[in-house]
Amino acid sequence: MRAFHGRSKTLGAAALTCAAVLTLSACGGGDAGTSAEGDELSGKVKIDGSSTVAPLTSAATEFYAEDKANKVQATVATSGTGGGFKKFCVGETDISNASREIKDEEIATCEENNIKYEKFAIANDALSVVVHKDNDWAECLNLEQLKKIWEPDSKVNSWKDIDDKFPDEPLKLFGPGTDSGTFDYFTEAINGEEGASRTDYSGSEDDNVIIQGVAGSKGGMGYFGFSYYEENKDKLKLVDIDGGDGCITPSAETTQDGSYAPLGRQLFIYPSDAGLKKPQVLDFVEYYVENHAKIAEDAQFIPLNDEQEKELQASLDKLKKAAE
Numbered sequence: 001m002r003a004f005h006g007r008s009k010t011l012g013a014a015a016l017t018c019a020a021v022l023t024l025s026a027c028g029g030g031d032a033g034t035s036a037e038g039d040e041l042s043g044k045v046k047i048d049g050s051s052t053v054a055p056l057t058s059a060a061t062e063f064y065a066e067d068k069a070n071k072v073q074a075t076v077a078t079s080g081t082g083g084g085f086k087k088f089c090v091g092e093t094d095i096s097n098a099s100r101e102i103k104d105e106e107i108a109t110c111e112e113n114n115i116k117y118e119k120f121a122i123a124n125d126a127l128s129v130v131v132h133k134d135n136d137w138a139e140c141l142n143l144e145q146l147k148k149i150w151e152p153d154s155k156v157n158s159w160k161d162i163d164d165k166f167p168d169e170p171l172k173l174f175g176p177g178t179d180s181g182t183f184d185y186f187t188e189a190i191n192g193e194e195g196a197s198r199t200d201y202s203g204s205e206d207d208n209v210i211i212q213g214v215a216g217s218k219g220g221m222g223y224f225g226f227s228y229y230e231e232n233k234d235k236l237k238l239v240d241i242d243g244g245d246g247c248i249t250p251s252a253e254t255t256q257d258g259s260y261a262p263l264g265r266q267l268f269i270y271p272s273d274a275g276l277k278k279p280q281v282l283d284f285v286e287y288y289v290e291n292h293a294k295i296a297e298d299a300q301f302i303p304l305n306d307e308q309e310k311e312l313q314a315s316l317d318k319l320k321k322a323a324e
Helices: 004-009 015-019 052-067 080-087 102-114 143-150 181-190 207-217 226-231 252-256 279-290 291-296 304-322
Strands: 034-037 039-047 071-076 097-099 121-128 128-131 140-142 172-176 202-204 220-224 237-238 241-243 265-271
Touching: 015 128, 015 304, 039 052, 039 080, 039 279, 052 071, 052 279, 071 279, 080 097, 080 102, 080 181, 121 226, 121 252, 121 291, 121 304, 128 207, 128 226, 140 143, 140 291, 143 172, 143 181, 143 291, 172 181, 172 207, 181 220, 202 207, 207 220, 207 226, 207 237, 265 279, 279 291, 279 304
Parallel strands: 039 071, 039 097, 140 241, 172 202, 172 220
Antiparallel strands: 034 039, 097 265, 121 265, 128 220, 128 237
16 A cells, blocks of 8 residues: 555545645646657646545546656546536536436536536445444444434434443444535435435544544444445444345455445546547546556555446447547
8 A cells, every 4th residue: 555545545635736736846837738858748627626536537547647758747636526516517527426326407507617527437336334453243234224323314313222232321423524425325325315415413524534534433433435344444444234145344346246235435536538639638537547457556546347347348439449
């Protein structure tokens, strides 16, 4: 695991913008224009969106900088999947990181602003439920229990309210903010409706804030992407999930084979057609997609399975053909 990636997760959303620059130049300044000096690319690649996908894309920018050694600058900011699409669909960014697929209303906004785009599924994720490391009672939770905890107007305030066998320990909840694709995915999978959730929890678009909250409270519970658990497993305890076929531990294997349901998911990047007309953006996207497995492994994400791999390759071939 490269030190860069560990730092990127602890720096937080604001620092990620500068941490993921492809050259030694300082952050900021200039526009997203493209230029080529001889055979060497230069210009900027503006990326925003999901905090879950940000460390993955940051890893991609580092590998790209090492392998290409050009003058391209790429910045990776985190405003959540929803926040990222708000910027993307008005033309402020070249690429949007997303932990869910684009919504109909976001598509409509893109269409209103004549923003066309491509979609690439670049890795898998196991949306992970975590508790305090000293929690010795919650080994596995089923979907009914999770709904009881997180549904709108839930009155569950103690672990004993979840199961009589659990202690009467105050339940303190931490989770993604409403602009997060993780929030959208979790609420639909658990509560049956996207965005349907109790509101009396500590929410943040920064997954590191959720980690700190759960790690600091014995009765804490939170949820976020699997790589953040992997990065902080010394501070947290992972909970198995019973989706109807017994307790399943989130892992690369259970996510790739589909048994970690319904909390296994794909992660995406959405480059705009206008962005892909810039040589530096096209070059970066092609590199990212071609090297997705190496990038996912390095950043502790779950690689695509064989079927997903074929679909991604077909999408890349289509992109290359269109660019000819």
